[in-house]
Amino acid sequence: MIDIHTHILPGVDDGAQNLTNAVKMLEQAAADGIKGIVCTPHILKKSDFDKEAIYFKRLETLKKAGQESGIPVELYLGSEIYIQPDLSFESRMSTLNNNGKYFLIEFPMSTIPRFAAEMFFALIADNRIPIIAHPERYVGFLRYPEFAFEFVNRGALLQVNAGSLRGKLGSEIRQLAYKFMDHNLVHFIASDCHDVERRSCKLKETYQLVAEKWGEMTANSIFIENPKIVLEGGELNLPMPSPIVKETATWKNAFKKILKYWK
Template sequence: MQKIDIHSHVLPQIDDGSQSWEETMDMVYQAYETGTTEIAITHHILRESDFALEDEIIEKFEDLKTRLRSAHIPVRLHLGSELYYQPDLNLDHKIATYNNNGVYFLVEFPMQTIPRYVDEKFFEFIIDGKKPILAHPERNVGIIENPMRAYEFVQRGVYLQINSGSLTGDYGERVRQTAIALLNARLVHFVGSDGHNTDRRPLIIQNAYEIIVENWGERYATALFQDNPRKAMAGEMLKIPEPQPVEMPKRRKMGLLRRLGF
C-alpha cells in the first residue's frame, strides 16, 4: 500500500527542520525504511516575506529528487508549505498549494489559540475553490478545550491533518486524547509526520498507521494514508465521511482506553 506523508521539514537549512544534506538523506531513508512511499515537503512560511525562500526551496527540492535517484531510494516527493495563519494569507505563490495545484494548502494556527475571523477567511478561500488542510489541530489549545470547533471547521469544508506523534503520545496525554476523539468522530482526513529530524521528531508515520488500523479499521486508515493524500496532491476532490460531533473521552474511561493499548 502507498503511504503518503503530507507534512515534513526535510530540506536542509530552510527552517527548524533538517540542517544538512546528510540529515535530509537520513530522514528520507528512515521514512522509506518504515514504509512511507511518498513525502510532501512543507517548510514553515511564517509571513508573506518568507515566500522569498521560494526559489531556494524549489532548487533544493529538485536537488533532493536527483539525490534520491542516485541513492536508489524510490520515494516520490511533493512540494507545498506549512503556512502560518495570517489575516492577509495569500496563496498566490508556487509553493503555497501542494504541487502548485491551486487547491489544497496546509495551514497552521498559533498553538495557544484559534485566530479571530479565521472562519470568515477560510470561507472566502473555500468559495474561491481552495481547500484548507489544518495542520495538527489536536495540538491547538483552542481545539483541545473546545473540540467541537474542529467539527465546525470540517462541516464548513476544512480538512484536518493530525501528527503521527500525537497518537503515540509524543506531545502528551491531552493531545493524544484529542487526536483519538477527532478520529472517533471521523474528523481526520490526513496524517503527517511533521518530521524535523531523525530522533526527536522523525519522518515516521508507520506507528500511527498501525494504531489507526487496529482501532479504526483498515478502510479508514487507507483513506488517511493513501486515498485522501493522493487526491489532495493531485488537486482532486476527496470523498469523506459525514463528520460527527466530537465527544472527548470521559475521565473514568481513560483507564480502559489505556488497557486497550491507546
C-alpha cells in the first residue's frame, strides 16, 4: 500500500514534531504493510512554497534515518494545499512526488468555496487534477453530499481518510464515507497521520474493511494501484461514478432528522 496523505515530515506542521517521532511513525507504517509514503505537509499560503528547500532537506534526513533503522518504506514529497484562488504549480512539492499532474487540496471545514468548481474546471482542462482531501469531513459535503458527485463527474478525485471509514470521527462522517464508496466516488484512502496514537499511520484494517464490503479489486485500486499511478503522473482507470440524489425535503426526512436530533 502507498499512503498519499501524511504529516510525517518532522517539524514542519502539526504532524511529527521531531525526527524521533517521525521515525516511530515510519516504523508503524511499515509494520502495517505500507510500502510508500508521500509526505504532504500543510501549505496554507503560496509563500509557504518558498521553504521548499527546507522541506526537501527534511525529507532527506528522514529517508536517511529510516534507512539506518532498516525500515523498508519509500518516501516521497508532496503537499496538502489549502484552497486559494491563485494556486501555483511552480514548486516541486505542489504535485505529489512532483508528478506534474495530481495535487492534494484541502477545503475549509465549514464551506465549499464558491470559486472551487470554476477553478477546478480550468485546472483540469490544463491537465492538473485536484485530489480533494477528506471530503467526508467537511460540513459542506455533509450537508450537500450530491456536490461530491458533481466534482468527480467533472474530473476531480476524492481521497477519504482511513479513520473516517472506521468511524473514528463519528457515525455521520462514517456514513458519508460509506456513501461515497457506494457511489464509486472514492479514488484513494490515506491515513492523514499526524502521530502514532490518535491519528496513526495505519491502513491495513481499512483495506480489509474495503475488501470485505466493496471487493478486493476495489481495495487494490484504492490502496495500491491508484496511488502508484499518481506518483508516476500516469492515467488512472476510474470507475463510473453514480450520482448522489439530492435529499428532498419530505416529511419523512424531516422526521428522521428530528429523531436524530433528540437522540
